[in-house]
Amino acid sequence: MLTQSNLYKSAQTLVDIQLSYAQSGRSMSDAALCGAKDFIEWQHYPSKDLVDEASGYEFYYHSHAVDQMPDGEHGHFHVIKRRPGQFHHLIGVALDQQGLPVRLFTTNQWVTGEQLVNSELVIQFLQSFEMNIKGRMAPVTKWLSALIGLFMPEIEMLVQKRDEKIAKLGVELGDLEAALHSKEQHVLTECRIDLMARLSTYLSVVNS
């Protein structure tokens, strides 16, 4: 459970990191590319994903073909929890071309090839999200961790609604496995987010 103090810390951490990048002329979109010169559709950044083997968390950034991306979006992070023999997609975080996070989403099982687990477990994994990363991607990791904390209410709602949607689809198709592999269902749930408003809320509460 995130306390108000933790939310303030997350907001402050996120502002500090994103401001530091912005003041040097870089966006989070740039940072997510890990210094790569070229941004190529479908390629992962970093190329082998950013992995913390000790915690089992990992993430990467990529873009689909431009004509398959929502307008104004640059790319998105996929956040994964890996366990022996299986992995689970936790949340997707889309950035715009200024590097602002603008959308959160969940995906169907076939999209990542994950073993889809119930929302309670996904939320538990997200609440414990922490990666010990050193080097140039350390700030990006901290930024992502702070973002997950700041938008945990939205994320919980999305993951719970994902479960409801897949269950309903399973009934409609007469088979849960068919629902999990339905190519008609890619993004299961999504919501827009307003980072600046969220930051203002938490940081203003502390200041008032």
Next chain:
Amino acid sequence: MSKKTTVAALALALAGLSAAPLAYSADAPVNPAGAEQKNPCGPKKEASNPCGPAKKKAANPCGPANPCGPKKRKSSE
């Protein structure tokens, strides 16, 4: 600097950033902007393969079964 000012500073700094270029297809020229300048009166990019499949299909026509899957790891799978 107050916290409100910090958020304002972030908004200001973000406003000064130029939009990051979108991803391009691995099949596209390495410098598509430069390539267009070499042929300023050439056809639009989409017209370069007038009889080819639509771009959307060509981008990932037989794409991976799990287009957003993480990299495979021998240690855990």
